[in-house]
Amino acid sequence: MTILIDTVALVLLLLLSVGLLRIWLGPEPADRMLASQLFGTTGVALLLVLAESQGEPALRDVALVLALLAVLATVAFVTRVMQVARADSAGERRDA
Amino acid sequence: MPDSLVTLLQALLLTLGCLFFLVGTLGLFRLPDTLARIHALTKADNLGLGLIVLGLLPSVPGPATAAKILFIWLVALAASATAAHLVARTVRASDSRSDREDGA
Amino acid sequence: MKALDAAIRTAWLFVAWWALAEGEAAAVAFGLGAVPLIALLSWRLFPPGARRPRVLATFAFGGYFLVGSVAAGVDVARRLLSPRLPISPGYMSYKTSLPAGSPRWLLANTLSLLPGTLSVTLRGPEIELHCLDTTAEVHDAVARAEEHIARMFPL
Numbered sequence: 001m002t003i004l005i006d007t008v009a010l011v012l013l014l015l016l017s018v019g020l021l022r023i024w025l026g027p028e029p030a031d032r033m034l035a036s037q038l039f040g041t042t043g044v045a046l047l048l049v050l051a052e053s054q055g056e057p058a059l060r061d062v063a064l065v066l067a068l069l070a071v072l073a074t075v076a077f078v079t080r081v082m083q084v085a086r087a088d089s090a091g092e093r094r095d096a
Numbered sequence: 097m098p099d100s101l102v103t104l105l106q107a108l109l110l111t112l113g114c115l116f117f118l119v120g121t122l123g124l125f126r127l128p129d130t131l132a133r134i135h136a137l138t139k140a141d142n143l144g145l146g147l148i149v150l151g152l153l154p155s156v157p158g159p160a161t162a163a164k165i166l167f168i169w170l171v172a173l174a175a176s177a178t179a180a181h182l183v184a185r186t187v188r189a190s191d192s193r194s195d196r197e198d199g200a
Numbered sequence: 201m202k203a204l205d206a207a208i209r210t211a212w213l214f215v216a217w218w219a220l221a222e223g224e225a226a227a228v229a230f231g232l233g234a235v236p237l238i239a240l241l242s243w244r245l246f247p248p249g250a251r252r253p254r255v256l257a258t259f260a261f262g263g264y265f266l267v268g269s270v271a272a273g274v275d276v277a278r279r280l281l282s283p284r285l286p287i288s289p290g291y292m293s294y295k296t297s298l299p300a301g302s303p304r305w306l307l308a309n310t311l312s313l314l315p316g317t318l319s320v321t322l323r324g325p326e327i328e329l330h331c332l333d334t335t336a337e338v339h340d341a342v343a344r345a346e347e348h349i350a351r352m353f354p355l
Contacts, residue, residue, distance in 0.1 A: 004106075004107055004110060005110070005155075008110045008111075008113070008114055008148070011114045011117075011118075012114065012117060015114075015117050015118060015120075015121045018121050019121050019124055022121075022124040022125060028130055028187075030130045030183055030186055030187045030190075031130050031133070033183050033186075034124070034130075034133060034134065034137055034183065036179060037134075037137050037138070037141070037176055037179050037180065037183075038137065038141075040172060040175050040176055040179060041117075041120075041137075041141035041142060041144070041145050041172060041176055042117055042120075042121075042141060042144075042145075044145060044168065044172050045113070045117065045144065045145045045148045045149075048148065048149065048152060048165055048168065049148065049152065052152055052155055052156070057157075057161070057222055060161070060164060060165065060168065060222075061220075063168055064164075064167075064168050064171060064220075067168060067171045067172040067175050068171065068175065070175050070176075070179060071175045071178050071179055074178070074179040074182050074183060075182065077183075077186075078182045078183065078185070078186050081186050081190075082186065082189070115277075116273050116277065119273075119276060119277040119280055119281070120276075122280050122281075123276065123280050126280055126285060127280075127285075127287070128289075129289070131289065131318065131320075131330045132287065132289050132332060134318060135276060135316075135318055135330070135332050136276050136280060138312055138313060138318070139269070139272040139273050139275070139276045139313060139315070140273050140276045140277060140280075142269060142273070142313060143269055143270060143272070143273030143274075144273070146269070157222070158222070158223050159223065160218055160219050160221065160222045160223025160224075161219075161222045161223070163215070163218070163219035164219040164220060164222055167216070167219050167220075173313065174309065176313075177309040177310075177312045177313055178309065180312045180318060181308060181309065181312055181318075181319050181320070181322075184318055184319070184320045184330060185320055185321050188320045188321060188328070188330075
């Protein structure tokens with residue numbers, strides 16, 4: 001069982017790194033924002049599995065906080081992009 | 097249920113969970129646009145997380161911890177659905193803006 | 201009725217605390233003092249709404265949602281693993297008859313986790329969805345989800 005749980009952790013870590021490669025490639029800012037979702041699910045799963053294999057209950061709290069922060073990160077991103085977009089369109093109107 | 101059967105079931109759930117995470121990551125590379133990638137990431141990864149949580153349930157120390165990881169799964173579900181909606185809305189808004197620019 | 205609502209909410213908060221503390225005796229004892237205060241605070245901040253979700257319908261919805269999210273994962277997997285990638289993405293809009301507030305919000309979030317749909321914008325009763333496959337019968341699936349939620353929040 002321990003070997004299996006460790007293997008699962010390794011696989012999840014690998015998938016997380018591959019996902020990060022995609023996010024690095026982009027190209028849109030929204031593509032990059034998917035990183036928060038990736039960590040919100042794969043990262044949470046990885047932490048839960050590690051909490052089991054390392055016998056470290058505190059990691060479950062980290063998983064919970066990570067899931068909550070993932071949404072806040074997205075909200076911050078969306079608010080910023082919307083602001084930039086609004087500023088852009090205001091600039092266009094002035095140009096016209 | 098005998099222990100070996102529980103272990104077998106656990107192994108099955110954890111492996112299936114990993115496979116769905118693999119599908120989610122595959123989706124990031126195979127799908128053509130951001131919105132389609134959000135589909136894959138939201139649905140496949142949440143199922144993967146659910147399966148891994150179920151697979152871990154028999155090995156956690158007590159019922160409180162079991163309730164906790166189920167609770168974490170629910171939070172992650174709500175978080176993922178909300179984040180998916182927010183990113184999709186932003187993509188949509190910038191899409192319609194570039195449509196207008198193309199039309200002009 | 202109000203006292204019962206308050207008791208139920210306090211009990212739920214206590215269960216949540218017990219789970220978060222992983223059942224550790226000292227932490228749970230601390231919760232005995234803290235939970236009533238939190239319940240009081242939450243009562244001031246979020247007074248109970250006029251509509252309380254029905255218990256049986258909520259369980260029915262939970263089952264429907266679980267089956268739906270498994271189907272969603274399998275559906276995505278099937279499309280992605282097929283070499284010719286059978287998708288035809290597109291937008292569609294749906295007018296919901298659900299009342300504003302949590303029912304609509306729940307529908308939008310649920311649809312994002314059900315097969316083939318992703319809620320994009322929510323303007324009044326109008327929900328704009330992104331579909332992975334516009335040739336599939338999306339409309340019926342959305343109507344079914346809506347019906348389940350309508351049963352949870354009786355008018």
